[in-house]
Amino acid sequence: MMSTAAIELNNVNKSYRYFALSDISLQLEPGHIMGFIGPNGAGKSTTIRLIMGLVHADSGDIRVLGHAMPVEQVAAKWGIGFASEDMNLYKAATLEWHMGFMQSIYADWDKDYARQLVDRFDLRPEQRMKGMSHGQKVKSGLLLALARRPRLLVLDEPTTGLDPVARTEVLNELMEVLVDEDRSVLFSSHNTNDVEQISDKITFIDRGRIIEAQDKESFLDRWRRVRFETSAGFVLPELPGMTEHRLDGSLGTLTTGNFGTEVREKLQAAGATILAVDNMTLEEIFVAEVMSSRGTASSSDSTGESR
């Protein structure tokens, strides 16, 4: 049997009065974790709502666990565990009550695992939702999604607002999901550290467009900061993928998203000596990608912005 993608979006569009998602395509294979990164207001939550069938696209195809969304969302949702900050838990009810409710609906509810998560997440089952702190609410929502052991977890900002200990516990549980190679995770975040460590695939979104989607290793491999020494009369040549450069006396620095022999050779041919080639963190790469994507967008469409 061919394995179907856990999530597949093809050329999805959705317009609101002041915001539009344009031509969103992404694919998540089973057994992988995808980190979905973007600044505030970039369209992460809207994309997640489209995936969950909570919002209808204007055009494009969305398939989740092989089901067309939102038409087949009832069938799809048996296999999806979803958690977001604005999830509706009953304020007057306790965590215990919510766990019992989930157990009555989902046959796959793992009671023992739920108990373990209560301990690991440092929660109290007898506590009512309305008395919980932000972090406790987030962790409760995650517990309710995780303990069903769904084939796909869709988590909107699962680590935002959590203290470092809780964040580590949550990331540990996400990795635990991958013991089973048919299960997948999509999670959005603006914490690039979390994403860098556990993601197989990374998608950057900004201003309603996907600016880059790749496997993490390729991302980290392609981006480099190069430090070099120049001689008198040095002129920086055109280099592939260069997003930023600075010359200070006889020393220079540049950032490129397409590092390789071509960059080395062209720099040397121009009379520069390469002093160091540094790796970049995902955070630095993310900022460079967003800046360069915004830079191109505003120069090619300078009238659009001012309207």
Add this chain to the structure above:
Amino acid sequence: MTSPFVLSQSDGRPMYLQIIEQIRLRITVGDWQPGFKLPSIRELAVATRVSVITVKRAYQELEKDGVIITRQGKGSYVAEIDGLDLKLRREELDQHLQEAIAVARGLGIDQEELLARLKALLADEPE
């Protein structure tokens, strides 16, 4: 899985290189003998909290270097080569020496001076 590796986000080197180093170290010190079956990629990823793709990359590099061998559908094993631990020991040292050579070159220090510096440092080393 027991004894997950110690990996550091603030180390500065990519994760896959840290995994490679930890595996090479286990072979060098003799904890993982030739023929030893490595944890599966997924097992190691979960145990070390590092993405599957990163561990996969580390295994691929180790395979390319002849340190491990992957048998289709069976898993990965430490290569059965005589003196593998010595070979890895030497490669580890060479790597550091090559870095020193590159630094010397960047500073305009020639071969003779570099050797002289190494000898001087060795002479200063307490027993």
